[in-house]
Amino acid sequence: MRSLPPPYHLAMETHLPTPWPAGHPDHFATVPLAHAYRLLNHGPTVLVSAGHDGVVNVMAAAWSMPLDFNPPKVAVVIDKSTFTRHLIEASGSFALNVPSRALAELTVGVGTESAMTNPAKLRLHGVRTFAASQVSAPLVQGCVGWLECRVLPEPHNQQTHDLFIGEVVAAWADPRVFHGGRWHFEQAPDHLRTLHYVAGGQFYATGQSVRVENDHS
Amino acid sequence: MRSLPPPYHLAMETHLPTPWPAGHPDHFATVPLAHAYRLLNHGPTVLVSAGHDGVVNVMAAAWSMPLDFNPPKVAVVIDKSTFTRHLIEASGSFALNVPSRALAELTVGVGTESAMTNPAKLRLHGVRTFAASQVSAPLVQGCVGWLECRVLPEPHNQQTHDLFIGEVVAAWADPRVFHGGRWHFEQAPDHLRTLHYVAGGQFYATGQSVRVENDHS
Numbered sequence: 107m108r109s110l111p112p113p114y115h116l117a118m119e120t121h122l123p124t125p126w127p128a129g130h131p132d133h134f135a136t137v138p139l140a141h142a143y144r145l146l147n148h149g150p151t152v153l154v155s156a157g158h159d160g161v162v163n164v165m166a167a168a169w170s171m172p173l174d175f176n177p178p179k180v181a182v183v184i185d186k187s188t189f190t191r192h193l194i195e196a197s198g199s200f201a202l203n204v205p206s207r208a209l210a211e212l213t214v215g216v217g218t219e220s221a222m223t224n225p226a227k228l229r230l231h232g233v234r235t236f237a238a239s240q241v242s243a244p245l246v247q248g249c250v251g252w253l254e255c256r257v258l259p260e261p262h263n264q265q266t267h268d269l270f271i272g273e274v275v276a277a278w279a280d281p282r283v284f285h286g287g288r289w290h291f292e293q294a295p296d297h298l299r300t301l302h303y304v305a306g307g308q309f310y311a312t313g314q315s316v317r318v319e320n321d322h323s
Numbered sequence: 324m325r326s327l328p329p330p331y332h333l334a335m336e337t338h339l340p341t342p343w344p345a346g347h348p349d350h351f352a353t354v355p356l357a358h359a360y361r362l363l364n365h366g367p368t369v370l371v372s373a374g375h376d377g378v379v380n381v382m383a384a385a386w387s388m389p390l391d392f393n394p395p396k397v398a399v400v401i402d403k404s405t406f407t408r409h410l411i412e413a414s415g416s417f418a419l420n421v422p423s424r425a426l427a428e429l430t431v432g433v434g435t436e437s438a439m440t441n442p443a444k445l446r447l448h449g450v451r452t453f454a455a456s457q458v459s460a461p462l463v464q465g466c467v468g469w470l471e472c473r474v475l476p477e478p479h480n481q482q483t484h485d486l487f488i489g490e491v492v493a494a495w496a497d498p499r500v501f502h503g504g505r506w507h508f509e510q511a512p513d514h515l516r517t518l519h520y521v522a523g524g525q526f527y528a529t530g531q532s533v534r535v536e537n538d539h540s
Contacts, residue, residue, distance in 0.1 A: 147385050148519035148527055149366015168364050171388045173400060173484055181398065181486070183390060207533060214535040263480070267390055269398070271484070288521050301533065302365035302519070304505050310365055313530025316424060316518065318431040 130236050131247055133280040141287040142277035143172035145204055145251040146180065148289065148312060150300040153203040153213060153249065154182060155235065156193035157242040164233050164246055165190040166217025168303040170202060178274040180255060185268050189221035194257060199241035200272060204251030206280075207311050208297040212248070214307050240275045250280040250298055291315075347453050348464055350497040358504040359494035360389035362421055362468040363397065365506065365529065367517040370420040370430060370466065371399060372452065373410035374459040381450050381463055382407040383434025385520040387419060395491040397472060402485055406438035411474060416458035417489060421468035423497075424528050425514040429465070431524050457492045467497040467515055508532075 137145065146152070149171070155164045170182035180202060184191045194200045205213045215231035224230070235244035241254045255272030263269040279285075282294045291299045292315050301309040354362065363369070366388070372381045387399035397419060401408045411417045422430045432448035441447070452461035458471045472489030480486040496502075499511045508516045509532050518526040 144522060148521055149368070149385070149388075151366070168366070169388045169390065171366075171386045171398070171400070173386065173486065179484075181388070181484075183388070210533050211535045267396075267398075267488070269390065288523075288525070289527070291527065299530065302529065304365055305361060306505075307535040308505070309533040309535075310506070310508065311530040311533050312519065313516065313528040314513075316427050316526040316528050318428045318524040318526075 130245075130278075131280070133282055134278055135281040135285070137251075137277035137279045137284065138287070139178055139274060139277060140176045142178040142253055142274045143175055143180075144288055145253060145277060145279060145284065146170060146172050146202070148300070149302060150204050150251075150312070151213065151303040151309065152182070153205055153209075153216065153246050154184060154190055154200055155203055155243045155246055156190050156197060156200045157244050158193045158197040161193065162228070162235065162244045163190045163193055163221045164203075164216050164228060164235070164244075166213045166303070173271060178253075178277070179258070180253060180272050180274060182270050182272070183268050184270050187220070187222070193243075194270065197242045198257045198259075199243050200255050200257065200270070201238055201241060201243035201245055202253040202255065203246040203249040204300055205246070206248060206250045206298045207301060209246075209248050210301055210309055213301060213303075213309075238276070245278070250283050250300065252278040347462075347495075348497070350499055351495055352498040352502070354468075354494035354496045354501065355504070356395055356491060356494060357393045359395040359470055359491045360392055360397075361505055362470060362494060362496060362501065363387060363389050363419070365517070366519060367421050367529070368430060368520040368526065369399070370422055370426075370433065370463050371401060371407055372418045372420055372460045372463055373407050373414060373416070374461050375410045375414040378410065379445070379452065379461045380407045380410055380438045381420075381433050381445060381452070381461075383430045383520070390488060395470075395494070396475070397470060397489050397491060399487050399489070400485050401487050404437070404439070410460075411487065414459045415474045415476075416460050417472050417474065417487070418455055418458060418460035418462055419470040419472065420463040420466040421517055422463070423465060423467045423515045424518060426463075426465050427518055427526055430518060430520075430526075455493070462495070467500050467517065469495040
């Protein structure tokens with residue numbers, strides 16, 4: 107029997123060693139689109155993933171934010187030097203994955219190293235992914251929130267500001283820490299808290315809940 | 324002696340009861356422009372302030388992020404319904420103030436109420452300000468970081484996405500929690516930690532420091 111042509115672009119080693127798409131994590135629930143912005147509202151550092159023609163990559167980004175409620179949109183800064191940007195431009199989509207504290211080392215790893223110079227970076231940093239529902243970008247295992255996004259093409263923003271705007275077409279979260287449209291970190295183990303990058307390999311984890319009474323917003 | 328003409332637009336009550344400009348806080352230090360993005364890198368909720376012709380206002384914004392390193396730029400989403408937006412458009416400047424945990428109630432207050440319907444909102448919520456160095460926007464007392472910004476006019480972004488891009492022309496921080504180009508919350512009282520908004524009057528404070536070793540970024 108003749109071999110089938112390889113499913114991946116073998117010149118790049120950024121594809122994953124495990125079959126892709128694979129199954130989603132055990133702790134995985136739908137987030138209604140109207141609540142998708144809440145995954146980013148508290149300003150976590152994210153992993154930006156993208157895939158095209160079987161080649162995937164993941165990078166870290168401290169600069170992202172919600173841009174609109176419904177339909178939900180997000181904005182994220184993606185430097186021209188990144189391989190992930192090429193995959194985003196080729197595929198017209200990306201995903202924002204919200205890493206937990208347990209992924210701090212992985213986040214620094216994929217944020218420091220580039221697939222341009224180290225095509226095996228995902229494997230080296232233990233990145234495991236699974237298939238998204240709507241876009242070619244893979245989703246990263248071990249995260250606690252995921253936003254699948256279609257690029258809204260904005261050449262000026264992309265060229266001048268490295269700013270990509272995406273419409274969120276599907277959103278998911280780990281229901282141990284996100285349910286009822288908001289985060290509930292205080293009800294779960296500390297390793298599921300999200301991360302906020304400072305510099306030089308240092309983050310702050312999301313901390314104590316602070317409630318202001320008599321508010322009806 | 325004849326009274327001098329009033330320095331403020333008296334039809335609006337959004338000006339402050341105390342003389343403006345006033346002195347800066349006791350804990351106040353310059354942040355070099357190359358480090359200004361670090362004030363926002365961890366994703367805090369901010370207070371957006373603006374001033375024009377002696378009329379000032381302050382609102383809360385969960386959607387802001389750094390956009391470039393040097394010269395530093397920031398992006399912030401400012402709805403068309405806000406009075407602050409009118410002041411920004413009239414003056415061509417704004418400031419992003421990073422509130423501490425001690426200002427949680429004030430932040431929800433100025434984020435919920437509009438000066439459009441309640442011109443006395445700053446006074447009601449106990450907002451005290453002092454003069455910025457480069458822009459007409461006032462800076463908010465009790466915050467732990469301040470970025471003075473000049474609007475880089477982008478009509479498409481402003482109209483379509485309510486997205487304002489500013490160049491940071493001066494930056495300041497409370498040296499008890501920010502020095503040497505980064506936050507050091509673990510060395511200061513908890514009430515100086517920054518805030519990350521969730522919804523319905525709830526924030527998460529910035530939490531524990533998480534360090535990844537062997538990183539040289």
